[in-house]
Amino acid sequence: MQKFFSVDYSRCVGGGLCVMAAPKVFAQNEDDGLVIVLDDNPPAEEHENIREAARLCPALCIHIDK
Ligand code: SF4
Structure with missing residues (x-):
């Protein structure tokens, strides 16, 4: 099943x-x-x-997949 979202952990800068x-x-x-x-x-x-x-994330690491 396709997930609603995914996270690119390697890009996260905290915050x-x-x-x-x-x-x-x-x-x-x-x-x-x-x-x-x-x-x-x-x-x-x-x-x-x-x-x-996803809109707020400064590192653009949250991706909406659906
Ligand atoms: S908003 Fe983005 S950069 Fe900030 S903690 Fe969340 S995933 Fe990481």
């Missing part, structure tokens, strides 16, 4: 704008601040939040 946009889907590693995906198969009601996270 956590994705966490502010979609706190049920993204978190930050306590040590380095880099993104952690909490839910890689999120329900439809989270999709707009994830689109917003």
Whole structure:
């Protein structure tokens, strides 16, 4: 099954704008601040939040795949 989104972890610079946009889907590693995906198969009601996270991400590492 195709995922709704994917994350290019190698590009993440921390900062956590994705966490502010979609706190049920993204978190930050306590040590380095880099993104952690909490839910890689999120329900439809989270999709707009994830689109917003992708728009806000300064490193363009969140990709909407659907
Ligand atoms: S907004 Fe982008 S660069 Fe910032 S923590 Fe989230 S994934 Fe990483």
